Amino acid sequence: MNxxxxxxxxxxxxxxxxxxxxxxxxxxxxxxxxxxxxxITTEFLSQSPSKMGKEGGILxxxxxxxxxxxxxxxxxxxxxxxxxxxxxxxxxxxxxVRMIRFFTxxxxxxPSIIFGLxxxxxxxxxxxxxxxxxxxxxxxTIMILPTLIRATEESLxxxxxxxxxxxxxxxxxxxxxxxxxxxxxxxxxxxxxxxLGMGRAIGETAAVMLTIGGSMRMAESLLDPTRTMALHLxxxxxxxxxxxxxxxxxxxxxxxxxxxxxxxxxxSRRMIKLS
Amino acid sequence: xxxxEKAIEKLILISAIVTTVSVALITVFIFKTGMxxxxxxxxxxxxxxxxxxxxxxxxxxxxxIIGTLAVTLGALIIGVPTGIACAVYLSEIASKKTAGPFKAAIxxxxxxPSVVYGFxxxxxxxxxIRNYILPIFQKFNPDLNTSGFSILAxxxxxAIMILPTIVSLSExxxxxxxxxxxxxxxxxxxxxxxxIMKVIxxxxxxxIFxxxxLAMGRAIGETMAVLLIxxxxxQMPGSILDPVATLTGTIAMEMSYAGPTHQQALFAIxxxxxxxxxxxxxxxxxxxKKMGGxx
Numbered sequence: 001m002n003x004x005x006x007x008x009x010x011x012x013x014x015x016x017x018x019x020x021x022x023x024x025x026x027x028x029x030x031x032x033x034x035x036x037x038x039x040i041t042t043e044f045l046s047q048s049p050s051k052m053g054k055e056g057g058i059l060x061x062x063x064x065x066x067x068x069x070x071x072x073x074x075x076x077x078x079x080x081x082x083x084x085x086x087x088x089x090x091x092x093x094x095x096x097v098r099m100i101r102f103f104t105x106x107x108x109x110x111p112s113i114i115f116g117l118x119x120x121x122x123x124x125x126x127x128x129x130x131x132x133x134x135x136x137x138x139x140x141t142i143m144i145l146p147t148l149i150r151a152t153e154e155s156l157x158x159x160x161x162x163x164x165x166x167x168x169x170x171x172x173x174x175x176x177x178x179x180x181x182x183x184x185x186x187x188x189x190x191x192x193x194x195x196l197g198m199g200r201a202i203g204e205t206a207a208v209m210l211t212i213g214g215s216m217r218m219a220e221s222l223l224d225p226t227r228t229m230a231l232h233l234x235x236x237x238x239x240x241x242x243x244x245x246x247x248x249x250x251x252x253x254x255x256x257x258x259x260x261x262x263x264x265x266x267x268s269r270r271m272i273k274l275s
Numbered sequence: 276x277x278x279x280e281k282a283i284e285k286l287i288l289i290s291a292i293v294t295t296v297s298v299a300l301i302t303v304f305i306f307k308t309g310m311x312x313x314x315x316x317x318x319x320x321x322x323x324x325x326x327x328x329x330x331x332x333x334x335x336x337x338x339x340i341i342g343t344l345a346v347t348l349g350a351l352i353i354g355v356p357t358g359i360a361c362a363v364y365l366s367e368i369a370s371k372k373t374a375g376p377f378k379a380a381i382x383x384x385x386x387x388p389s390v391v392y393g394f395x396x397x398x399x400x401x402x403x404i405r406n407y408i409l410p411i412f413q414k415f416n417p418d419l420n421t422s423g424f425s426i427l428a429x430x431x432x433x434a435i436m437i438l439p440t441i442v443s444l445s446e447x448x449x450x451x452x453x454x455x456x457x458x459x460x461x462x463x464x465x466x467x468x469x470x471i472m473k474v475i476x477x478x479x480x481x482x483i484f485x486x487x488x489l490a491m492g493r494a495i496g497e498t499m500a501v502l503l504i505x506x507x508x509x510q511m512p513g514s515i516l517d518p519v520a521t522l523t524g525t526i527a528m529e530m531s532y533a534g535p536t537h538q539q540a541l542f543a544i545x546x547x548x549x550x551x552x553x554x555x556x557x558x559x560x561x562x563x564k565k566m567g568g569x570x
Contacts (some may be wrong), residue, residue: 003466010468014368017360021442022377024435025384028395082290090287102560103295109489109556110298110549111496113523114305117545120530121304142297149294175283203388206498206527230390230499237394237503250394257386265379 029254036251039244049216053232054242058249060218064133064226067219068212069201071137072144073194079141080148080197081183081190087149088156089178108146115143116210124211131213134222139211140204144197151196155189155271156182188267195267199260203253205230229253305549309542321543327509327520329529329537336544338509342426342519345512346505347494349430350437354494355487357434358441359476362483365442366449367471385439393503396432401504404428404516412516421516424506429519432500437490444489448482449475485562492555496548498523522548 047057083104091097119139129135159182167177183190205228213225214235227235229249236246313321316334324335361381365374405423412419452475460470476483506518507528526541526548533541 007466007468010472011368014360014364017357018364018377021357021361021384021435021438022380025380028387028392028435029383031399032391032395079290079293082287083293086287086291090284091291100291100295103298105560106553106556107294107298109492109496109552110301111492111498111523111552113496113498113526114301114545114549114552117308117526117530117542118301118304121308121542122300126304142294142301145294145297173280175280199386203386203390205388205390206523209527210530230388233388233394234390234499234503237390237397246394250391253388253391257388258383261379261383261386265382 029258032247032250032254036247036249036254039248040252040255044245044248048218049245052239052241053216053236053245055245058229058232058245058252060216061227061229061232064212064219065202065228065230067133067222067226068136068140068208068228069198071133071222072140072201073198075138076141076144076148076197077190077194080145080193081152083145084149084152084156085178085183088153089174089182104146104149107142108150112143112204112206113210115139115207119207119211130223131211131215131225132223133212133219133226136208136212136226136228137222139207140201143204143207144200147197147200148190148193151193152186152190155186155192158189158271159185188271192264192267192271195260195264199257199264202228202256202260203230204228205234209234229256302549305542305545309539309544309546312536312539313543313546316540316543322547325511327525329533329540332536334540334543336522336547338511339520339522339525339544340547341511342505342509343495343521343523345426345515345519346429346433346501346521347491349426349515350433350494351487351491352434353430354434354437354441354490358438358486358490359445359483361438361442362445362449363471363476366446367467367475381439381442384435385443388499389436389497390499390503392432392436393500396428396500396504400428400431401425409516412514416514419514419516422506422518424504424518426505426512426515426517426519429501429505429521430515432504433494433497436497436500437493440490440493441486444486445479445483448479448486451482452478481562481565485559488555488559488562492552492559495555496523496552498527502527 044057046059048060049058050056087101119135123129123135123138124131163181163185164177167181172180208228208231212227214227214231215225216227219226230253233246233249233253236242236249321334321336323337325337326333326335327338365377369377401423404425404427405421408427409419409421456474456478457470460474465473501521502524505521505524507520507524508518509520509525512519522544526544529537530541
């Protein structure tokens with residue numbers, strides 16, 4: 001085989017495999033949106049499900065998803081941002097710091113079903129929180145921490161050293177420098193982390209399945225069981241309850257993911273422009 | 276003022292330790308719950324036993340391990356070449372104008388919830404395997420039959436799911452190869468294909484390798500997609516069209532109705548899964564560290 005045809009084959013393989021990846025994305029997103037969008041009506045968004053989700057809408061499930069995600073974000077954000085500040089502003093490269101970093105990486109790699117088992121054994125049983133919004137939210141908190149820490153740390157790194165030096169030389173303390181100079185510079189990085197964490201929390205199923213109970217009724221307190229959209233989708237799909245509602249739920253999830261991705265991209269694009 | 280600063284520093288340190296404490300807690304609670312049955316049943320019998328019949332308290336997880344391995348291996352066979360090709364395309368071939376949207380598309384793949392992949396597999400891939408792939412296989416082996424719930428279905432969906440991991444990490448590794456390498460290779464008369472195949476990819480191989488390990492971890496740990504499409508039959512598969520149960524899928528499905536002993540056994544599966552993932556993580560970190568040392 002001569003060089004020219006070898007080149008042609010090489011490029012053909014690379015381009016067609018890349019196209020394959022793109023096509024599978026378009027296929028999945030397109031198929032679900034086309035089949036599901038007609039099912040997303042005002043009734044679907046504003047009514048409670050009846051007959052195990054066969055009829056009616058998914059309002060309590062949307063609310064349940066919001067509750068669980070909110071609990072996770074409210075607890076994880078301060079911890080995650082503080083941890084990132086520690087890594088980037090306070091820590092020295094000692095053995096113990098390397099160990100903490102290593103365990104943060106480890107946490108990011110733990111499969112969600114393990115989080116589910118842990119959440120069940122720890123929050124549901126050991127802490128006595130039962131299957132509830134709180135148990136699910138706390139489990140998700142731990143799951144999204146690594147995402148938050150990483151995103152915040154990335155943006156902390158982009159703040160020029162001279163900002164810190166300038167602030168410190170004006171007599172500000174280290175903490176004042178962090179709060180008044182450094183954090184305002186990386187608002188958008190923190191926000192990106194938050195949004196990505198939110199995406200993870202909304203899409204998560206396995207961990208939630210073992211910790212929030214799966215009730216379709218409207219949750220009235222943090223200790224009530226509930227159901228998230230992802231879990232609802234699983235229940236509908238695995239039991240073959242209603243094709244129309246299943247497609248609609250899946251489409252709604254995809255739309256949320258699309259919105260989240262667009263916002264995250266937009267923020268990081270602006271960030272690059274600024275720096 | 277000084278005391279205030281000190282207190283803040285302590286608070287921040289505590290936040291940084293939360294992840295470490297979480298890992299410790301997770302380890303303790305998974306092991307505490309699963310260990311008794313593991314010891315009572317015998318670790319070796321548990322792992323090598325080929326019969327998983329929890330209702331009669333027979334807990335052999337070999338079929339589940341085989342199931343997980345089969346699906347993961349299939350996913351890697353499809354996903355790794357595709358992922359590396361995408362990474363090469365992104366970093367070496369595509370123009371800036373096409374690279375941007377392409378990258379965004381790959382990131383979008385990472386954002387789609389796994390249960391949506393599972394649903395897509397259930398509604399599209401499983402019937403497709405039953406109706407279109409099976410006849411092809413039957414030309415070679417007429418006795419073959421399948422419901423569509425199979426290793427193949429799981430492998431294809433997982434391959435798509437691990438793409439973002441492979442693409443983004445491999446692309447980072449390829450981009451990190453110094454520009455001089457390319458220039459030197461081209462100056463020696465190599466063309467672009469030769470430069471990519473013989474200089475750039477070899478130079479980035481440890482990064483690519485660690486992306487494959489991490490992708491493998493993702494495939495092994497993935498639950499919802501696999502649960503919906505592999506059939507969840509705890510038996511030794513005879514072909515890639517046979518259904519299998521995976522470690523993760525079995526935990527997720529059986530936790531809802533498991534009795535106390537059965538539940539412990541599911542936690543014991545969690546221990547096995549946990550150890551596998553830890554080993555893969557440590558391996559990936561070691562490879563990355565080595566890579567850091569070379570550059």
